[in-house]
Amino acid sequence: MAMIETQDVKKSYPSGEGLMEILHGVSLSIPAGHCAFIVGPSGSGKSTLLHLIGAMDQPTSGRVIIDGADLTTMSEAQKDIFRRDKIGIIFQAFNLVGNLTAIENVLVPFLPRGITPELRDRATEMLKKVGLGHRLTHRPNKMSGGEQQRVAIARALVKHPQVVLADEPTGQLDSHTGEEIFRILRNLQHESGTTLVVVTHDRRFIQPGDLVLEIEDGLLKH
Amino acid sequence: MWRFAWRNILNRPTRTFLALVGLSIPILGVVGLFSLSKGLRMLVGNTLSQVQGVIVLRNNSPSPAFSDIPADLPDQVRGVPGVKIVSPELWGIAPPIENTNLIARTLSSLGDQQKRMQSLLDTPLIAGQEPVTHGKITTSVYRKALLKPDENGGRYLDERDIGKNHVVISKKYANQFKNPDGTPKKPGDKLKIGKETFDVIGVYHTNSMILDGVLVMNLDTARRVLNRPNGLSDVYVEMTDPSKSAEVSAAIEAKFPDFDARSMSEFQTAFGDLMGQLDRILALTVSLALAVGVVGIVNTMLMSTLERMSEFGVLRTNGWSSAHVMRLVTLESAYLGVLAGILGCFLAMVGTTIANRFLTGGIQLVVTPWLILLGLGLSFVTGTLGGLYPAWKASHMAPMEAIRLGHR
Ligand SMILES: Nc1ncnc2c1ncn2[C@@H]1O[C@H](COP(=O)(O)OP(=O)(O)O)[C@@H](O)[C@H]1O
Ligand SMILES: [Mg+2]
Numbered sequence: 001m002a003m004i005e006t007q008d009v010k011k012s013y014p015s016g017e018g019l020m021e022i023l024h025g026v027s028l029s030i031p032a033g034h035c036a037f038i039v040g041p042s043g044s045g046k047s048t049l050l051h052l053i054g055a056m057d058q059p060t061s062g063r064v065i066i067d068g069a070d071l072t073t074m075s076e077a078q079k080d081i082f083r084r085d086k087i088g089i090i091f092q093a094f095n096l097v098g099n100l101t102a103i104e105n106v107l108v109p110f111l112p113r114g115i116t117p118e119l120r121d122r123a124t125e126m127l128k129k130v131g132l133g134h135r136l137t138h139r140p141n142k143m144s145g146g147e148q149q150r151v152a153i154a155r156a157l158v159k160h161p162q163v164v165l166a167d168e169p170t171g172q173l174d175s176h177t178g179e180e181i182f183r184i185l186r187n188l189q190h191e192s193g194t195t196l197v198v199v200t201h202d203r204r205f206i207q208p209g210d211l212v213l214e215i216e217d218g219l220l221k222h
Numbered sequence: 223m224w225r226f227a228w229r230n231i232l233n234r235p236t237r238t239f240l241a242l243v244g245l246s247i248p249i250l251g252v253v254g255l256f257s258l259s260k261g262l263r264m265l266v267g268n269t270l271s272q273v274q275g276v277i278v279l280r281n282n283s284p285s286p287a288f289s290d291i292p293a294d295l296p297d298q299v300r301g302v303p304g305v306k307i308v309s310p311e312l313w314g315i316a317p318p319i320e321n322t323n324l325i326a327r328t329l330s331s332l333g334d335q336q337k338r339m340q341s342l343l344d345t346p347l348i349a350g351q352e353p354v355t356h357g358k359i360t361t362s363v364y365r366k367a368l369l370k371p372d373e374n375g376g377r378y379l380d381e382r383d384i385g386k387n388h389v390v391i392s393k394k395y396a397n398q399f400k401n402p403d404g405t406p407k408k409p410g411d412k413l414k415i416g417k418e419t420f421d422v423i424g425v426y427h428t429n430s431m432i433l434d435g436v437l438v439m440n441l442d443t444a445r446r447v448l449n450r451p452n453g454l455s456d457v458y459v460e461m462t463d464p465s466k467s468a469e470v471s472a473a474i475e476a477k478f479p480d481f482d483a484r485s486m487s488e489f490q491t492a493f494g495d496l497m498g499q500l501d502r503i504l505a506l507t508v509s510l511a512l513a514v515g516v517v518g519i520v521n522t523m524l525m526s527t528l529e530r531m532s533e534f535g536v537l538r539t540n541g542w543s544s545a546h547v548m549r550l551v552t553l554e555s556a557y558l559g560v561l562a563g564i565l566g567c568f569l570a571m572v573g574t575t576i577a578n579r580f581l582t583g584g585i586q587l588v589v590t591p592w593l594i595l596l597g598l599g600l601s602f603v604t605g606t607l608g609g610l611y612p613a614w615k616a617s618h619m620a621p622m623e624a625i626r627l628g629h630r
Contacts, residue, residue, distance in 0.1 A: 056539055056621045077543065083621075084541025095536045095625070099229050108537065111223050112546040155540065 001068075003032035003162060003195040004053055009062035011048055022048050024218040025062065030211060032067075032162075035189060035196045037206050040215035046199040047167055049215065053197065054087050054165045055079040067162050084109055088156030088194070092168040096140040096148055096155075102127060103136045106155045126154040130184050146177035150184060157188050164189065166198045170205075178205075223546075227553040230526070237522055242562045244518030245601055248511035249566025250573065253597045255504045257574050257587040263497055264588055274361055274464050275307075276471050276483045279456035283482070284492075286455040287313040287347055291481065293452045299459060302477060304470040306462040307358045312350035313455040314448040316437055317416030319346055320399045346395070347436045348415075350444020353379045359460055364390060364438050367426040376409030376424035383423065383440045389413060390424035390438040416447055459483065512604055515562070519608030523555045527616040534616050535624030544617035551613035552606060559605015563598040570597065 009026045012019040022045045030036045038046045051057040052064055055071050064071040067086065074082060096105045106123040107115050127133060130150040140148050149169060156164050166185065170178030182205045189196045198205070206212060214221040231238050278299060283289035296310040349364075356362060357380055368390070369375030379390060396407040407413060413420045415437065428434050445453055461470045471483035527534070534547050571594075574587035581587070616624075 051622050054539070080538075080541065080543035083539065084543075087541075089539050091536075091625075095532070095539075097533055097536060099233055100226065104226075109541040111226060112542055112549070114223075159541075 001032060002029040002065075003034075003067055004028070004030040004036075004197065005063075005065040006049075006053070007063040007065070009049070009052060009059045009064060011045070011052065011057070012060045019060075021060075022218050023052075023059075026215070026218070026220050027062075028213055028220060030195060030197065032195050033193045034211050035186070035207075035209075036198070036211040036213060037203075038197065038199045038213045038215060039201060039203060039206075042201060044215050045218045046201075046215055050165050050167050050197065050199050053163070054089055055083050056089075085159065086162045088159065088161035088164040090149070090152050090156050090164070090166040090169045092171040096151055098140050101137045101139055102132060102143070102151045105140070105151050106158050108155060109159050123154070123158055126158045127151070129188065130154045144177075145173050146180060149173065149177075149181055153181070153184060153188065157192065157194070160192060161194060163195045163197065166196070168200055169198065170200070170202065175204075178202075223550060224553065227550055228557060230530075230550075231554050231557050234526065237526070238558065238561075241518050241522035241558055242565055245512075245515035245559065245562035245604060246566035246569065248508060248515045249563055249597045249601045250569045251511050252508045252600060253567055253570035253589060253593050254573060254587070255508065256501070256593055256596070257570065257589045259497060259501055259504060260588040260590060260593070261586050262500075264586070274467070275359065275458055275460040276467060276474075276485045277456045277458055277489075278474060278478070278481050278483045281480055281482050285313075286311065287315065289313075289455045291454045291456060293454055295454065295478070295481070296457045298478070299457055299474060302470065302474050304461050304463065304466055304473070305459055307355060307458075307460040309355035309359055309458045310352055310441065310454050311456050311458060312348075312441055312444045312448065312450065312453050314348050314350075314444070314450065314453075316346040316348045317447065319395070319437075320414045322399075345435065348444050348448060349436050349438045350441040350448070351379060351438060352441045353381050353383055356458075357381075359458060363428065363433065364426050364436070367428040367433075369393065369425050369427055374408045374425065376422070378424050379438060379440060385442060386440065387418055387420045387443060388423045388439065389415065389420040390426060391422055392434040392436065393425055393427040394434045395437070396422075396425050418447060512600065515601075516604050516608045519555055519558055519605055520611060522558070523551065523609045523612035524615070526554075527551055527612045531616070531619065531624045532626075534619070535621045535626075538621035538624060546617075548613045548617040551616050552609045555609025555612070556602060556606045559602045559608070560598070562605060563601030566601060567594050567597045 006026055006028050009023055010021060011023040012021045014020075026045075026049060038049060040046050048057070052059050052071075053066065055064075055066075055074070059072060062072075066082075069082070071079065071082070097108060100108065103120070103123050104111075106126055107119060110119050124133070124136060127136060127150075130153055132147060132150055132154070135143060135147060135151075140151070143151070153169075156166075164185075169185070170181050173181060185196065185198075186207075188194075277286065278291070278295070279286055279289035280291060296308050299305060300308045362378075365378040368378055376390075379388065391407065391413065393406075399413060400406055401411055407422050408425065409423055411422045413422050420439070426438075439447070445451055459470075459474070461467050467485065471485065474483040475481065534542075537547060537550075538544070571589055574589050578586050
């Protein structure tokens, strides 16, 4: 069964007087547990599509169905909970909270509900898995870009999400660190069986068996 | 979340500090000004409320010292049904005591803050009483306040003092105008009032700064000292039936339209009204200051949330609801409010303690626990309210929009 499905998704942004359509009707299907790459030139609408899948934005028309649930019919509150429980997200700019330590950043999704010792253990475990067992109480500004991105990965995966979305996760890293990040991402995906969707314009990291979705000018190329 | 919010406000110490000062000063104002008002209220004390009778004096006189009544009024009031005792009194500002007049005293104490405050606040008054009628009244403030015999209180005025230079003074003046050998005045000692020499026959202590500024003497003597032959300020009246006091007062006022029959509680009500007005002015001033404090908080929080928009976006994409973000920001500004309240109250306590060391004339700034609670409550509420708009702005932004905004 498809974990992620979009049906004729269109997205327009207000631009000047009128609207500018960025996505012109994208339909795709990504099976559970797979690794999918969304590739395409800069400005083609990759990030836009990813945000729609992650319930961070609303399509102008069409439907986005994740794990059988239609995001387009959800209320804001339902989408908050959906994001909280089902989606892990990794950005290009590591997007950690500067005022929190590594472990607290990993625990961010749980902060409003309160941190239990179990959650803390889980976060520690996760940071160890990404090789940061010795960096638990460091602030982001004391860490390298690769380390920050690893914290972001730990944060995305600590809640055992159905779907992990990564938007150019290696865009700000040198190629060696980038490879490291992908190795970790793939390991964790393999281990947890989550569905991974990566936006990139760098095809080096694509492996045989990955699903590749090419997007150009707001349309999927087949 | 609590600690997170806490850290967020500590993250920008300068800005936090400025916002704190901005709000703590109005809080200091609230506590400081209301402590003054409380202090003034305490000054008047409870002594008056025990007095049963009424005082008949000229309309619109704020106090007997500013009233004068015709010499035949006491007899006429005596004729009103229900009246039991009528005791005429004369009040006036005393001439220089022991050759020190007000100006000289002020000048001589120029270097001394305490004495200067004192001399400005307690102008000595003379009360002339008719010993015979006064002796019959049930609650004579000064007779009641006479020191015990073992404290050398002496005795109160009676018929023996008619026509004599005998005076009952307060413990305060006994200490202020000492004998040549440095001991406080006691019964039997001499006191110079104006050009005349008086025998001190009694010493009282009411513990109210206003009431303790009175020299009590026989009516005729007072008339001579104050140079007001046949002068009268008011008559003190007690009723046959104290519960009918209001009716008899009304009858007196009806019969003598130019005069007021005022009960002690009315004096206090009048004072209370005055204080109420003072409080309203204080409240107005303070709310203006608070408004400025709120603007400061709004500004601080708005700046800090705009700066952290992308951070809120990150929180949102990681499963925080807009309500959670709102809670975080509101919590931060509530912290600011509480901190400002603590700071303001602390400053107020330090300030009033220092001020009280210079205010020994009887008036004291009184910071009650209630006032502290009010200060803390106000600053908490203003802090929280001031954070609502920035919080709303921070939370009602789509996650990606917030992130994008923050990256620009
Ligand atoms: N919020 C927005 N408002 C207006 N235009 C936007 C907005 N977000 C993206 N765009 C535009 O949509 C186009 C596609 O953006 P994006 O999805 O980020 O492309 P990609 O990730 O493939 O580089 C770009 O031209 C961008 O300027
Ligand atoms: Mg992009």
